[in-house]
Amino acid sequence: MNYDTLEEMRAHHFFCYEITLPPRYSLALAGNWMMQDLERYLNFRIGFKGKEVDVLYLKPMDGNGKDILKQPANGVAIDQFTYFLNQNGNLPLIIDKTGWQKLGCREPWTISVLSLDKLQDTMKTFHLKLERARVFIRQVVIE
Numbered sequence: 001m002n003y004d005t006l007e008e009m010r011a012h013h014f015f016c017y018e019i020t021l022p023p024r025y026s027l028a029l030a031g032n033w034m035m036q037d038l039e040r041y042l043n044f045r046i047g048f049k050g051k052e053v054d055v056l057y058l059k060p061m062d063g064n065g066k067d068i069l070k071q072p073a074n075g076v077a078i079d080q081f082t083y084f085l086n087q088n089g090n091l092p093l094i095i096d097k098t099g100w101q102k103l104g105c106r107e108p109w110t111i112s113v114l115s116l117d118k119l120q121d122t123m124k125t126f127h128l129k130l131e132r133a134r135v136f137i138r139q140v141v142i143e
Contacts, residue, residue: 017034017037017038019033019034019037021033038142044142044143045142045143046140046141046142046143047140047141047143048138048139048140048141049138049139049141050136050137050138050139051136051137051138051139052134052135052136052137053092053093053134053135053137054092054132054133054134055092055093055094055095055132055133055134055135056091056092056093056094056095056116056130056131056132056133057094057095057097057130057131057133058082058085058094058095058096058097058098058123058128058129058130059097059098059128059129059130059131060098060099060100060127060128060129061124061127061128061129075102075103076102076103077101077102077103078096078098078100078101078102078103079096081103082094082095082096085119090115091116091119092132094130098128103126116130
């Protein structure tokens, strides 16, 4: 099947699923119903698999490497910054643990994220550090 445009492919293969429930229903119950619907109507088998993965926690620090709580008053949103950093597939997932809303920089998009060592050095200029950790996550598996 060849399609000239993405929209043409979407018209033939994409669909939208929505479930509306009263507020008294839990998210877990809604999730179970959605998984059953996908199995029933599309013959997908949905499950969960636990896995340990390496991550990097983004944490604040002062010039001596000690934790600090002070956050910058202006700059780019910290969630946008961590999203930007996580676009690089060469690094473990970076999780924000700063508690900050902003990063004290207006243009962090020029930061090189080619290597962890280079990124660690750059983070020091923002009074941040990256700490390695291993965490357990649950992944959705669709067959």
